Amino acid sequence: MVITGEDSGSGTALLLAAAPVGKGRLVDAASVLPALAAVPPSVLTGTSAPTVVELADPVDAQTVLTRIRTAAATPGPLALYLAGQLHLDHKQHRLHLALARTTPATLRYTALPWHWLAGELQKRRPGTTTAVVDLVADTDAWQQLHHDGLTLGHGIRLYGRLAPPPPRRSTITPAYLKACTDVWRSGTRPPLAQLHEHAATQAGPGDALLLAADDTPTTVATPQQQAPIPPRPTAHPAAPDAGGDPHPAILAAARAGRHREAAAIAATWESEALRTYGPGSQQAIHWLEVRADLARLAGDTPRSCELWMEAATARLDRQQQTTNNPDVEAAVDRAHHQWEHLPDPDRARALAPALITLRRRVPGRQRAALRLLQQRFEQLHTR
Template sequence: MVITGENSAPGTALLLAAAPAGKGRLVDAASVLPALAAVPAPVLTGTTGTAATVIELADPLDPQTVLTRIRGAAAAPGPLFLYLAGQLHVDRKQRQLHFALARTTPATVRYTALPWHWLAGELRARRPGTTTVVVDLVADGEAWQQVSEGHAGLGPGTLLYGRIAPAPGRRTVAPPAYLRAMATIWRSGARPSFAQLHEQAAAQSEHPAGALLFPPIPTSPATPQPPAARAPLPTPPEPQPPGTPAPAGATAPAVHAPTSADATVAGAQAPALGREFGGAVPPAPAQTPQSAQGPVPATTQPAPARPASAHAPAERPPSEVPSADPQVAAAVPAVASGGALSGREDPHPAILAAARAGRHTEAAAAAAACEGEALRAYGPASVQALHWLEVRADLARLARDPARSCELWMAVADARLRRQQTADDPDVEGAVDRAHHQWEQIRDAARARRLAPELVRLRRRVPGRQRGALQLLQRRLEQLQSGPSVTS
């Protein structure tokens, strides 16, 4: 894929994702390409406002072909960004690092993988400071030893960001969580510096034990992350397959606040809670979970008209919601006046702290204000508004209101489908899977029955990757229709 803007001397981005087919695959490298490809081309090339060229290579077969594309990209005069997702191996004869391609096997590394020193050689001729390489790699045993000894460098003139992790356990395929988190942050509308982006992506992605970050991130809690550099709230854990009972006594693990000292976040990246509270999410996009006690707080200013939806609750201004936390109380008017979107204030830490402390109404009031501001500033179909809708869905999960969470995740799925995202888009599938998983947790049978028709409609349109999900949904619905109004 090549995207060219209006001006001359464009920046160039090369997206290279590859991993061997079959049992030799350690990472699902190519799964990150749709998320990266959805990022505006000038953002990928660091040349906002100028022309940009993006080249995408998904599971290429021949190292010479890859070298030719790298050589062509390296010859471009503007800045060059290489995004690499895949795995590293060492050839048996010369004991040199190689980037595996689709046909690579342990016995054919030397002939079917891209030698790491080829890549370093092509980049060495470029003017120092004009080349940035972003990696999300997994290294097998001997390759990991070389990486740990510092043999994965690409020369002093190349800026290196990302992570390299040891190979996962047997028959385990790791996700490219670091690059996925980076794409989620960009797709949420945030434009931090690359150093800040590195910190945010590292904080939002789960790292295997011993993984190396380039450059390393300070772990001292005495160095707080600047408000403008903070990432969106982390994504929830991936939903269990429909029909799997939830662990006793828990609806979700604790969520870590995204700081530079936080190197891991439980769960995969899904849509923006980034993905983007996806996940994936991005992630990265909360209003109080609706309960029997009353309606949900919202912003003091009317939001633009939103598409009609059965999931939209009655709302009231956040000023009517008492707050025991002055940080949360201050976040609501600050966000409503544009503070969060302008980068002057970041409401995520206060929202997350309130939710973790059990003050779900306060957290939701501030998050709903953020959504209202996003709706006014960017429109109801924007990724910014979707970010906060997803935050609302996961706040409902944290508040142990699965019915409300299900409603909101269905609204997310509908909104993404209206944006012309396809039924097999990971963000769409993730929203429907999360809605289905939350529906499975509903103990009020009457409420589950009310939500079921909409969920069945979505499941028929978005079957997902879990076999028999629609059949499981219909089977439980039949049980609910023949049983009492409240299940145990």
């Protein structure tokens, strides 16, 4: 949808940068707006007939809500680019996006409740909304988000960075969004998942990152620990012996460098999913994708490429050959990305025909992807 190609219809981009004026400011949110505004509007929306709405340090939550509601009601894709800071309401324990006049004492009356934003976006058709965020959380909000993650609801793609509070009396810059704009202004149009990885790296060490997700709460990790394990399916397979949610244990093992242990846990759950739900089920495909990303984290690029191709094929079969499904496109994009980083030319030549076949079925949003893949394959044969 966004930044990966151009649709023929209309689309809307909402640029929202907000932070309190004065000592309560944790992020210089509005500093990223000039760079975002310099990006071609068609890139921000992914459409040929774009509309861009910009809100810089707004002061009234109702005004912001009205703009969001209007943007959410427009036809075509909607892209939300959001820079700001999150605070926790101690009475209702709900997240709020701080606005220009927000103070700790007036949070509930001067900030935008996060669930207002999510509620308006939830009225849209699933798969038509993308949010790219660069946020910093205060201490209380950070503790909650670190435990529960962040979401905008089902069917909304969410990418970006969530940073912990900076040292006292200092502010941070929206480095994640700035990295995105630098790429777009250079003329490059990478798939969103690939751009996310680049921007996450450029955001700098010590920052916490939001893992790319479609509709589930994201997991927080430092750049060195980042492990974008695919979103969890709605229903989990029956738990093997010890039970519970295995994702934290898998992530912990991967972060600690215990890659064999992480892969073994995932393989166990995949086997259970196959027995319970059968090959080609959403649950089985989920665990296949988890293993694909664990292979990437372990530095086994060829295996990661193979598993992502297998996942893409399984999703194609499950979707009855629907090639424009975001999950299918994401799987092919990730396989392609891993293939481009294969260190062994012989292995790259061996995997290329299957990847080219997938690319012909799923061209993706980057129009030149298939052509570039074929060109590199031809170059490998000349070495």
